[in-house]
Amino acid sequence: MASFFSQRRTHVEIPRLRPRPSRQGSENVNRVALGELTPDLASFLGRAAYLQLTNFETAAGAVTTAPHTRGKNAMSRVAHQSLTKYEGLVAELTRTGHDPVATMEPFRRAIDQFHRDTRGADWYENLVTVFVTAGLLDDFFVRLAGGLPEDQTKRIAALLTPDAGSKFIIAELLEAIEANPRLASRLAMWGRRLVGDTLLIARSALAVPENTAPDEARLEPVFTELIAAHTRRMDALGLTA
Amino acid sequence: MASFFSQRRTHVEIPRLRPRPSRQGSENVNRVALGELTPDLASFLGRAAYLQLTNFETAAGAVTTAPHTRGKNAMSRVAHQSLTKYEGLVAELTRTGHDPVATMEPFRRAIDQFHRDTRGADWYENLVTVFVTAGLLDDFFVRLAGGLPEDQTKRIAALLTPDAGSKFIIAELLEAIEANPRLASRLAMWGRRLVGDTLLIARSALAVPENTAPDEARLEPVFTELIAAHTRRMDALGLTA
Numbered sequence: 001m002a003s004f005f006s007q008r009r010t011h012v013e014i015p016r017l018r019p020r021p022s023r024q025g026s027e028n029v030n031r032v033a034l035g036e037l038t039p040d041l042a043s044f045l046g047r048a049a050y051l052q053l054t055n056f057e058t059a060a061g062a063v064t065t066a067p068h069t070r071g072k073n074a075m076s077r078v079a080h081q082s083l084t085k086y087e088g089l090v091a092e093l094t095r096t097g098h099d100p101v102a103t104m105e106p107f108r109r110a111i112d113q114f115h116r117d118t119r120g121a122d123w124y125e126n127l128v129t130v131f132v133t134a135g136l137l138d139d140f141f142v143r144l145a146g147g148l149p150e151d152q153t154k155r156i157a158a159l160l161t162p163d164a165g166s167k168f169i170i171a172e173l174l175e176a177i178e179a180n181p182r183l184a185s186r187l188a189m190w191g192r193r194l195v196g197d198t199l200l201i202a203r204s205a206l207a208v209p210e211n212t213a214p215d216e217a218r219l220e221p222v223f224t225e226l227i228a229a230h231t232r233r234m235d236a237l238g239l240t241a
Numbered sequence: 242m243a244s245f246f247s248q249r250r251t252h253v254e255i256p257r258l259r260p261r262p263s264r265q266g267s268e269n270v271n272r273v274a275l276g277e278l279t280p281d282l283a284s285f286l287g288r289a290a291y292l293q294l295t296n297f298e299t300a301a302g303a304v305t306t307a308p309h310t311r312g313k314n315a316m317s318r319v320a321h322q323s324l325t326k327y328e329g330l331v332a333e334l335t336r337t338g339h340d341p342v343a344t345m346e347p348f349r350r351a352i353d354q355f356h357r358d359t360r361g362a363d364w365y366e367n368l369v370t371v372f373v374t375a376g377l378l379d380d381f382f383v384r385l386a387g388g389l390p391e392d393q394t395k396r397i398a399a400l401l402t403p404d405a406g407s408k409f410i411i412a413e414l415l416e417a418i419e420a421n422p423r424l425a426s427r428l429a430m431w432g433r434r435l436v437g438d439t440l441l442i443a444r445s446a447l448a449v450p451e452n453t454a455p456d457e458a459r460l461e462p463v464f465t466e467l468i469a470a471h472t473r474r475m476d477a478l479g480l481t482a
Contacts (some may be wrong), residue, residue: 053304060301063294069342069349072294073331076324079301083321090314103309104443110308113426115305217243 002200012026018020034140034222038147039207043094046103047111047205048141048156049089053104054115055134056082059165061119062126071123073173078130078165085138088159092152114201118194124176124183125190131169131233139161141201166236173237188239195230199223275381275463276338279388280448282337287344288352288446289382289397290330294345295356296375297323300406302360303367312364312413319371319406326379329400333393359435365417365424366431372410372474373435379404380470381443411477418479429480436471436482440464 038044059079066072094099118133120126139158145156177184203223227241234241279285300320307313334341359374361367379401386397418425444464468482475482 050310053258053317056317056320057301057305060298060304063301064298069291073342073345076294076297076327079297080321080324080328083317083324086317087321101314104314197394 011175019030027100034143035147037206037208037222039205040143041148041152042093042098042103043087043207044141044144044148044205045093045096045098046100046105047107048160049086049093049100050104050107050111051114051137051141051201052089053085054080054111055130055137056086056116058118058126058133062123062130065120065123065126067123073170074168075127077131081162081164082134085159085162086177092155095155096162111201111203114197117197120190124173124187127169127173128187128190129194131173131237132191132230133198135163135166135233136195136198136226136230137202139226141206143225166233170236177238184239187237188234191234191237191239193239195227197227202226247343275384276388277384278378278447278449278463280446282389282393283334283339283344284448285382285385285389285446286330286334286337286339287341287346288339289401290327290334290347291345291348291352292355292378292442293323293327293330295352296371296378297327298356299359299367299374300371302413303364303371306361306364306367308364315409315413316368316371316406319409322403322405323375326400326403329396333396351445352442353440358438361431365428367413368410368414369428369431369478370435371406372414372478373432373471376404376407376474377436377439377467377471378443380467381446385446407474414478424476425480428478429475432475432478432480432482436468440467443467 012058039047056079058073059082063072063076063079065077090100093103118129120129142157142160145153145160147158173187177187206222254465257388280288300316300323303316304313304320307316331341334344355455359370361370383401386394386401414428418428447463472482
């Protein structure tokens with residue numbers, strides 16, 4: 001995955017970081033812990049909150065596209081959980097003296113584009129979107145919160161860790177793929193696109209000092225665990241990551 | 242409004258009741274209290290729950306079409322309230338020994354059609370939809386619950402009465418209409434269509450004994466208070482009902 005970011009064409013508005021000649025040999029790459037790239041609290045919470053609102057919209061869209069009442073009911077619970085997470089992040093903003101709406105505002109445009117790009121064509125794609133993007137983003141922000149003050153780190157982890165949807169989504173998709181094996185390749189493709197868009201929007205949250213371009217080799221390991229977790233998610237669906 | 246149902250062309254799947262020669266003079270019309278037309282508990286809760294899920298979807302759709310972060314944030318609270326109401330109705334179904342999904346199922350097709358028919362073309366129409374349809378339906382089910390056992394009546398009223406959205410929606414629409422007065426006639430037209438569709442879907446919830454066709458003159462007064470409340474809602478927007 002070391003070349004993931006450099007190979008991929010961007011269509012999300014985030015700074016593109018070009019590989020540059022490394023000052024270090026690859027054998028002594030200085031692996032960057034995600035906590036070292038944590039932005040200031042307001043940026044962290046504003047971006048995490050607006051992305052969570054997008055997770056909510058995706059889950060709510062799945063409620064509407066559900067082909068059966070059972071699916072609507074199950075996805076309404078997932079939507080509810082995203083709303084609870086969103087409201088928890090908004091409450092953290094308020095508690096720390098920030099105006100939630102104004103703090104989220106700068107992230108709206110890029111994240112709305114992310115939302116449009118990750119909207120599935122049908123119920124199954126929408127389920128994969130919820131599973132892949134919300135899973136990866138919650139993972140990411142829990143890890144990134146490691147660079148916040150300790151009490152914040154704990155509260156963010158408690159807020160973002162619960163997972164209401166995976167069990168239903170996995171069962172529903174496994175059943176659909178068994179009934180229609182051709183669905184597997186379409187959903188595997190969709191999952192690959194999603195992980196690309198999601199890693200890019202996650203990466204745009206990293207605090208990279210202005211006028212510096214950290215080399216790919218230093219930044220990439222940051223995402224190793226996130227990608228491993230993504231691969232496990234796709235495995236759970238019987239799909240190739 | 243006595244001729245509302247007979248003049249309007251139906252496109253929602255509900256039984257059409259034709260006016261028939263009345264056996265009573267209009268001066269001694271036997272006004273039917275809504276509580277006398279309350280269906281059995283399962284039908285009441287199943288239909289109310291599925292309609293509430295539709296209210297949620299409409300509010301969530303407004304989150305997505307909101308042109309600003311402030312609007313997304315405000316409508317997310319409205320969506321949350323609808324979810325809470327939905328979950329309360331589902332909990333009542335479970336508590337009384339009914340399978341929520343199976344109980345909602347028979348109402349899905351007609352209500353999904355209602356949802357499609359009442360989806361606005363933009364943010365402003367979506368706000369009117371939330372305001373008009375959720376307001377009228379919550380009113381309606383609180384009144385209809387009058388025919389349930391007393392403890393149910395109280396619980397349903399406590400569940401469905403809270404209103405999270407009106408204040409924001411009224412302020413937002415008044416501001417938009419002031420900035421663009423031509424919006425008023427479009428939204429007034431939209432409100433008229435909505436009240437028609439909503440009264441029809443509400444009417445389909447009434448327990449009308451099989452093989453009987455109650456005359457319009459007896460049924461219409463049932464809706465008088467609902468229509469009065471609707472007129473007050475439109476007045477609050479400065480629009481003609």
